[in-house]
Amino acid sequence: MPEPDVDILLVEDSPEDAELTLHALRKDNLANRIFWARDGEEALDFLFCRGAHSGRSFQHSPKVVLLDLKLPKVDGLEVLRLLKSDPRTKAIPVVILTSSREESDVVRGYRNGANSFVQKPVDFDQFREAVRQLGLYWLVTNEPPREAAFFRS
Amino acid sequence: MKKYIKGLVPLGLGLSLALGAGLALLSFRSLAEQTEAADWVSHTHLVLERLETLRAEVLKAENARRGFVLTADARFLERFSAARTEILKTAGELRLLTADNDSQQKRLEAVQTLIEKRIQMLEQSIAGIQAGGRISAEPAAPTLAGAELTAQISDAIRAMESAEKDLLRQRGAALKQGARRTQTLLAGGTLVTLALILGVFALLRREIGERTRAEEELNRFFNVSADMMCVAGTDGYFKRLNPAWQKLLGYTVAELLARPYLDFVHPDDLASTQAAAQTASVSGLISFENRYRTKQGAYRWLNWNTSPDQPRGLLYAAARDVTESKAAAESLRLLNEELQGRARRLETANRELEAFSSSVSHDLRAPLRHIDGFSRILMEEHAGQLSPEGRRLLERVRQGSQHMGELVDDLLNLSRVSRRELSPLVTDLNTVAAQVIADLQTACQCRRVEFRVGRLPFVECDPGLIRQVFSNLLANAVKFTRPRDSAIIEIGQTDRDGHRVIFVRDNGVGFSMKYAEKLFGVFQRLHRPEDFEGTGVGLVTSQRIIQKHNGRIWAEAEVDQGATFYFTLEGLDRAAPASPASASGEAHART
Numbered sequence: 001m002p003e004p005d006v007d008i009l010l011v012e013d014s015p016e017d018a019e020l021t022l023h024a025l026r027k028d029n030l031a032n033r034i035f036w037a038r039d040g041e042e043a044l045d046f047l048f049c050r051g052a053h054s055g056r057s058f059q060h061s062p063k064v065v066l067l068d069l070k071l072p073k074v075d076g077l078e079v080l081r082l083l084k085s086d087p088r089t090k091a092i093p094v095v096i097l098t099s100s101r102e103e104s105d106v107v108r109g110y111r112n113g114a115n116s117f118v119q120k121p122v123d124f125d126q127f128r129e130a131v132r133q134l135g136l137y138w139l140v141t142n143e144p145p146r147e148a149a150f151f152r153s
Numbered sequence: 154m155k156k157y158i159k160g161l162v163p164l165g166l167g168l169s170l171a172l173g174a175g176l177a178l179l180s181f182r183s184l185a186e187q188t189e190a191a192d193w194v195s196h197t198h199l200v201l202e203r204l205e206t207l208r209a210e211v212l213k214a215e216n217a218r219r220g221f222v223l224t225a226d227a228r229f230l231e232r233f234s235a236a237r238t239e240i241l242k243t244a245g246e247l248r249l250l251t252a253d254n255d256s257q258q259k260r261l262e263a264v265q266t267l268i269e270k271r272i273q274m275l276e277q278s279i280a281g282i283q284a285g286g287r288i289s290a291e292p293a294a295p296t297l298a299g300a301e302l303t304a305q306i307s308d309a310i311r312a313m314e315s316a317e318k319d320l321l322r323q324r325g326a327a328l329k330q331g332a333r334r335t336q337t338l339l340a341g342g343t344l345v346t347l348a349l350i351l352g353v354f355a356l357l358r359r360e361i362g363e364r365t366r367a368e369e370e371l372n373r374f375f376n377v378s379a380d381m382m383c384v385a386g387t388d389g390y391f392k393r394l395n396p397a398w399q400k401l402l403g404y405t406v407a408e409l410l411a412r413p414y415l416d417f418v419h420p421d422d423l424a425s426t427q428a429a430a431q432t433a434s435v436s437g438l439i440s441f442e443n444r445y446r447t448k449q450g451a452y453r454w455l456n457w458n459t460s461p462d463q464p465r466g467l468l469y470a471a472a473r474d475v476t477e478s479k480a481a482a483e484s485l486r487l488l489n490e491e492l493q494g495r496a497r498r499l500e501t502a503n504r505e506l507e508a509f510s511s512s513v514s515h516d517l518r519a520p521l522r523h524i525d526g527f528s529r530i531l532m533e534e535h536a537g538q539l540s541p542e543g544r545r546l547l548e549r550v551r552q553g554s555q556h557m558g559e560l561v562d563d564l565l566n567l568s569r570v571s572r573r574e575l576s577p578l579v580t581d582l583n584t585v586a587a588q589v590i591a592d593l594q595t596a597c598q599c600r601r602v603e604f605r606v607g608r609l610p611f612v613e614c615d616p617g618l619i620r621q622v623f624s625n626l627l628a629n630a631v632k633f634t635r636p637r638d639s640a641i642i643e644i645g646q647t648d649r650d651g652h653r654v655i656f657v658r659d660n661g662v663g664f665s666m667k668y669a670e671k672l673f674g675v676f677q678r679l680h681r682p683e684d685f686e687g688t689g690v691g692l693v694t695s696q697r698i699i700q701k702h703n704g705r706i707w708a709e710a711e712v713d714q715g716a717t718f719y720f721t722l723e724g725l726d727r728a729a730p731a732s733p734a735s736a737s738g739e740a741h742a743r744t
Contacts (some may be wrong), residue, residue: 016519
């Protein structure tokens with residue numbers, strides 16, 4: 001059974017954070033096509049179209065992945081590394097969205113190919129604003145490569 | 154000098170020996186000459202005697218003829234004949250005697266010719282008488298011709314005699330001269346030889362003196378040395394020991410000499426000592442260590458250096474007591490080990506701290522965000538269902554969570570600052586201050602705050618961290634001048650106790666110096682939160698940063714009279730006096 005297209009893959013283990021993020025996105029009507037993966041393994045299954053997501057196709061990759069770093073099973077940096085080292089998923093933009101502001105996390109994130117690093121502010125207003133801007137930028141402003149063109153080259 | 158002397162001694166000895174030999178040779182030759190001279194004298198006498206005989210025999214022959222002429226006695230003929238034979242014989246002898254002298258031979262020939270003529274004359278006279286009795290022409294007296302001939306013979310013989318005597322005289326003179334020369338040479342040679350021998354003797358005496366002195370010197374060293382020195386035999390016994398042994402080990406030298414030296418060695422070191430002695434007796438040994446027992450039964454570590462005398466089966470060795478330095482090295486090693494252990498533990502602690510703060514950052518902030526987020530949603534989407542009191546309480550919940558968020562952020566910043574390695578750069582503090590002031594001005598637009606910025610220097614420091622210090626001190630100044638209608642904040646540099654310091658002065662509420670110590674404690678606050686917000690972490694962070702720059706930070710204040718914060722930085726004393734950017738004068742900023 002083919003799955004519906006997804007714009008945003010949210011990788012987040014905390015249901016509270018997930019709910020707040022979804023709430024923020026929904027406010028700007030950006031949350032319609034979101035898939036929420038609760039751990040790294042599920043995210044990888046989704047992205048690599050395997051396991052429960054074997055029905056998906058690489059042709060319909062998400063427009064952006066919002067990735068938390070501290071995740072059960074496979075942690076965020078590992079997900080990032082696998083994603084960015086595979087030509088089929090390499091082009092998918094990844095935004096690290098995390099509570100951590102540790103310099104080492106930032107450095108490792110960018111070293112593994114993250115496209116952006118955003119710390120979740122404690123203040124909900126700021127948080128909401130950050131999520132809104134991310135959604136607008138990656139879903140509206142950013143121009144992704146067309147899959148066919150990307151794979152050809 | 155010594156080498157020079159050493160060369161002189163054999164040279165002097167060799168010379169005097171050569172001279173002695175020369176003198177002996179000279180004496181020998183002189184003696185030979187004397188003997189030869191004596192031979193020559195007797196030779197001359199012989200020649201003279203033979204010449205005399207010749208003359209006598211010629212006379213005898215003449216007398217015999219005369220006798221015969223006068224008496225016609227046949228016995229005179231016999232005498233004549235005998236004289237003639239004697240003449241021939243003597244002439245032959247003379248020929249032999251003067252064989253080495255050509256002129257004498259010639260003279261002898263002349264003599265002989267004359268004699269033969271005379272004899273012929275005499276024989277003719279005799280023969281005439283025998284044949285015809287008396288011949289008047291030949292009287293008994295010699296004829297004129299005969300007498301002349303005899304005179305000639307006599308002259309010729311005298312010539313030979315005088316030639317021979319001359320020869321003798323010449324030889325005597327030459328001999329005398331030679332003898333005188335020889336005497337002079339002998340005397341001179343003897344004197345020189347004596348002088349040489351004396352010189353060599355003096356040199357040797359000096360050399361021996363020096364050697365004695367050197368030996369004495371070595372002996373003194375041997376006796377005063379703090380190191381133990383010994384001569385050991387391959388038989389396992391000490392042969393000679395210096396007093397240091399007694400001083401360090403407590404035994405008398407006699408006690409040490411009486412037993413094999415292995416008796417004093419630590420049982421565990423016996424094998425290695427034996428092996429070392431074996432090696433040492435062939436080649437030198439450096440830095441061998443073993444333990445010797447003292448008389449009190451303790452052990453001392455000795456460090457040995459040796460030099461072998463193989464032909465005589467002796468070992469020269471010096472030992473140093475290294476017990477203390479070994480102990481020191483050991484304790485140093487232990488200390489080092491402990492230090493390394495501590496460093497490792499510290500590293501682990503640091504890593505744990507990092508992990509802890511990372512997890513604080515991640516785990517503590519998340520629930521805060523949730524509290525804030527959900528209460529905000531509640532407020533926005535369900536405010537209608539809440540009473541005003543309910544809304545107020547909800548607002549307090551949000552404030553609490555936000556404050557805690559700030560606390561967590563500040564604490565994390567403090568821990569990050571503490572762990573951070575400095576990246577020093579030459580920094581223009583004027584620029585740093587100006588940027589911080591610009592940020593603050595946007596934040597407090599509604600207030601009247603006057604910033605008076607003096608000239609600040611260029612300093613080598615971590616600009617990011619120093620910016621935090623300025624930011625914190627200036628934000629504090631802005632905060633605590635809030636009750637003032639006209640806030641004045643001064644920034645500048647001055648000298649304190651011979652050091653250059655940066656200061657930030659405000660005309661705010663100040664504080665009592667009683668509590669000055671608490672200023673730099675974590676979470677310590679001198680004001681009530683409802684008056685002045687804050688986490689109490691900012692000044693600690695500033696202090697940590699200043700300390701990382703090997704500086705000091707302190708404050709002077711009075712209640713209601715404002716406060717001044719001072720800090721020093723390591724690079725400040727050698728910094729350029731002021732940046733050119735602000736050289737034109739003080740920069741004023743007013744909000």
